[in-house]
Amino acid sequence: MTADTEVASRAAGRRAGGRGTAPHRPGGPAPRARSWLYLGPATISLAVWVYGPLVFTGVLSFLHWNLVSDHPSWAGLGNYARLVDQPEFPHAAWHTLLYAVGILPFATVVPMALAIMLWKKPGAVSTGYRALLFLPVVLAPVANAIAWQFILDPLQGAANGLLQDAGFGPRNWLGDPATALPVIVLITAAKVVGLNLLLFGAALASLDRRTLEAARLEGATEWETTRFVVVPQLRRTAVLLGLLSLVVVWPWIFTNVAVLTQGGPNGATDNVYYRLYTYAFTFFDAGTASAAAIVISLAFAVLLGAYAVLGRRRADPGPGSGPAGSGPGPAGARPERGRSHASV
């Protein structure tokens, strides 16, 4: 930190001195220094809580360390090699992908459909439903998971009780490798749906309802209005929410896995986050855990980078651009046009 401040003030001094014309208010620090004073708190906290740990993790990933020893030893790429060599991490990565694929509809299609339905019938009932659907988001994660543990208990659980009344045999939902991951996905989905429902609602609120009336006057049925007028206007929101959900959903999944299955049975509900936690706090292998963390960060960096590039290419050119069709303008707009032609 002292180094930071030193560098900052030296840089400030150099620039101010170099120009020689910087206005200097008497009795106060030089403008350059003052701007660093304003930026200071945020910069320091970012350095301490984000970039510092990131660098620290990066360094750790090249070391053997058990979290307590005073003498970590150099591992080189050994930790990364271990992630690839041992079956656990690739297995966890594969299951992470399954989680992502399983969650995605609950982040996009399901809340979008619910939001549109609620939006079409505004009123007290609609508001009540929205509140009910949002409720899982604010429930304490661990308490919520424990409640599900009671519900899904193979012997005394309410879930099996109800199913038996309906004539289906009891199942060990969390103990069966075939059902454990889907059950975790569904439990987590309740939160994702509730949150994204709210966000789709916000996107719908900014949609011009007159476009719906225009479509009605042109003979569109209710379904056609939804399909060709409402949904296309939510496309960007859906892409963004899908991506964001895949970034923020892991703490929720982690809690449910940690409370309900601990990654089991037989690794069925394992994922890279739970694996990382196990490396670090079950095996006290900080090096491998750090390597896993770096790999996960890089994977997300690639994902977000791809979104940024795609998003930029899709963005419409400004009103000042030349007539579309002659310039390189709306490259992303073309296929969309083809789609709606084909569909209507």
Next chain:
Amino acid sequence: MTDQMTAVPTDLGSGAGVADPDPDADGLLLDGVVKTYGGARPALDVPRLHVPAGSFTVLVGPSGCGKSTALRVSSGLETPTRGRVLLGGVDVTSTPAAGRGVAMVFQDFALYPHMTVEQNVGFGLRLEARHRPRRGLRGGAGPLNKAEIRRRVTGACELLGLGGLLERRPAQLSGGERQRVGLARAIVRRPRVLLLDEPLSALDAQLRQQARAELVRLHRELGNTVVMVTHDQLEALAMGTHLIVMNGGRVAQAGPPTDVYHRPADPFVATFVGSPPMNIAPMATTDAGRTFDAPGRRVRLDHPVPGLGASGSSTVLLGWRPGDGVIGGPAEADRPSAPGLAVEATADVVEFAGDAVVVHLTGDGMRAAVTVPARGSWPAVGDRVTVTVPAERLHLFDPADGRRLPAVGA
């Protein structure tokens, strides 16, 4: 393309019911329509609101007067609480919006933001093709296939000067271009009635002038019935062939713009239509309607106002248009002159408006405005002036119910 547009399709109405023999019912008719939105007072309550076929009818009134409700009931976006909607003599009250053969341009155009101009204009036709893949177009111009849709979209866009903008999105268009896309989208389906909901209010002042003329020209070229809603009475006077002035959910007066302007039915219409508004003030008669007096003002008539004694009233609301007043010197007040009104007042505010000058007068407990041509001379602020208005230009209203009293001069 233009000649095709003028061919107004009629098969839609003929199949749907029995034609009304009443020739007046041609065009659009709201028959005893009441629309209530839960409030105590209905938003719209019209025993008869008639839009003549082929006319450019303007519904005009202050906000909340029911003009937009009338338009929405006509379009089918709203169903009336009571009454019937007739199109070409056919009851379409329960016909869904899309089946009425009407199209609408919304106030802010309501373009589909995710579609290009071409897709916006062609959306209705694509839907129609989707719903009735084997049937021909309305008007029987061959099957509605991709080529035909494209031909008609291109035609409508070219008619409105959108030829080079087909691939643009609404966000890439100027306000005027958006308005024309809204129009193209409305006329491409060849509606019998084109409904315009304040189509010029989203444009800036200069563009509005130009768009006004374009709309009138478009109506002439297409020849179909146009109903436009506006709160701008100047726009209404300038554009309409038929004017319907509305107030408080009711029709205050309907007729050609010149009629409405020259023979307003009540003080509301008199003051709403015209700029500056008509000067109206109560005056009392002393000799059964031959002369009227008020401080600083005197009216002398050749014949007493008929019907004035019958209503048992000795006062009238006297109105005159600012443009009908003639400014003279202070001496003229005493000089006996032709029948009419003489007002003595002081010039309070003088507004130069290019071709004309508006002089605001204050007198004994009254205010009035008079317009004089800017080519002549006009009084300075503080001058005492006498304004005379010939008898045949005076408007008299019954103060009790606002009814127009028979013409003064005739």
